[in-house]
Amino acid sequence: MAARKNQNAETRKPEILEGYYRVLIEEGLEGTSIGKIAKHLNIHPSLILHYFKNKDNLRLALIDLMICKFKSTNMLNFKSLDDHSERFTALMDLIFSYEWSRTVDPGVHFGFYYQSFRDEKVSELFCDMFRWLRDYLYEEFLVYNREGIIQVNDELKAAEFVVTLMEGLEFHAHFLGQGRPFEDFAETAKKIALSALQNKTV
Amino acid sequence: MAARKNQNAETRKPEILEGYYRVLIEEGLEGTSIGKIAKHLNIHPSLILHYFKNKDNLRLALIDLMICKFKSTNMLNFKSLDDHSERFTALMDLIFSYEWSRTVDPGVHFGFYYQSFRDEKVSELFCDMFRWLRDYLYEEFLVYNREGIIQVNDELKAAEFVVTLMEGLEFHAHFLGQGRPFEDFAETAKKIALSALQNKTV
DNA sequence: AATTATTAACTGCCCATTCAGTAAATAGCG
DNA sequence: CGCTATTTACTGAATGGGCAGTTAATAATT
Secondary structure, three states: OOOOOOOOHHHHHHHHHHHHHHHHHHHHHHHOOHHHHHHHHOOOHHHHHHHOOOHHHHHHHHHHHHHHHHHHOOHHHHHHOOOHHHHHHHHHHHHOOHHHHOOOOHHHHHHHHHHOOOOHHHHHHHHHHHHHHHHHHHHHHHHHHHOOOOOOOOHHHHHHHHHHHHHHHHHHHHHHOOOOOHHHHHHHHHHHHHHHHHOOOO | OOOOOOOOHHHHHHHHHHHHHHHHHHHHHHHOOHHHHHHHHOOOHHHHHHHOOOHHHHHHHHHHHHHHHHHHOOHHHHHHOOOHHHHHHHHHHHHOOHHHHOOOOHHHHHHHHHHOOOOHHHHHHHHHHHHHHHHHHHHHHHHHHHOOOOOOOOHHHHHHHHHHHHHHHHHHHHHHOOOOOHHHHHHHHHHHHHHHHHOOOO
16 A cells, blocks of 8 residues: 655646546546546545545546647747748648647547537537637638738638648548558648648638 | 337337437436436336347447448439439538538437447447448549549548548537538538549649 | 645445346247 | 247346445644
8 A cells, every 4th residue: 555645736636637537548438437546546535526526627627637738739839930931831740740639648538529519618618729729720821821821712711621630630540540650641631731721722 | 107018129129229319419428327218218227128138239239220320321322323423513512511410419429439449349330330431432433533523643542531521520510610500611621622632632 | 723635434326237027929739 | 719838028126336425534734
């Protein structure tokens, strides 16, 4: 048995969320219980409820964390690239990259997407996240279009298209990937997206 | 209390699956129990286990049914269209249509997609389904490409692209749709797909 | 002394599944 | 046709386990 640690909320809460995340990957949403998380972390189940007064809170906290992670990952690097043409290339490379697709375990992401169908709060969080990404792309595309780096009629639709294709790619990887490396088809998808963005298709 | 009906397996089994489907839409995978399905159908829980010896079987039976429905819906109509150019248009119209996207309740579909991450059998069923669709498109595209209706370098990748975009569209509808009609963005997506298929982009 | 971290014991609920039983339909047979 | 045996449809009651959540107690920190 692990000795009592007597840590504080600052360290315990993330620890519990990490444990939750791990159990979620192994067991899925249906198979994950407070008891199992506790066992995984070698702590008492009540401790989890001490920090997150119920399971709903726990879930929302993890989703919040995941979305933060998603938003922060790599994104800020682009501010440093002053050359817009370079920035456009780097942006597209990132969005169609394996690393980007694995910012969060796809199984876990998927599970929460699914929950958003029935849980208003989860739905809002994810809608916000996707809108945030779309709006980011939109703002960038405004610049690129003005400068002739891309040629589009509707920057917003262009941004939505890229997000749509990006999400479709997750599907492809899971159901049609068939052992082939993610990058293979991601490259194809990216090329099509680039072509659409550069030929006034959208 | 409803009078005993003494129906047989042929009628009861689909009845139970339909009830399961309904409860699933309302309650989600986590909230759906044999007890709730029984209550919804005004039958005894044991009757469900009498027909499907456990919950796993029940789930697999519903997935089977859904996939059959998905495969049969609309698909066979195309055999009748002899003019290939017309058939291509009809095919693309179908795949990017609202009706097609709602062949099965998206929430339910999504739930099973999610389960495929952790359940080998479910995973296989869905992989088969997607491969089936892709292969169907592939065979069609071979014909269209030969006849100059489309211009692609790689018919298989083209088919995979269309499936990918189609699935991405589900995402878009759920997270970025924002009350706008499905057709709005589906039309945009279709146009991009058509452009990609007709200009050797893929 | 007060707050915070942690465990412990317990509650009541719901769950899938089992087993045993009853009632109706059907099939086999004279 | 009519009687019985078997199968099939269905209910009831019970079991055992896991679940989220409560409340109270203890141990460490501040």
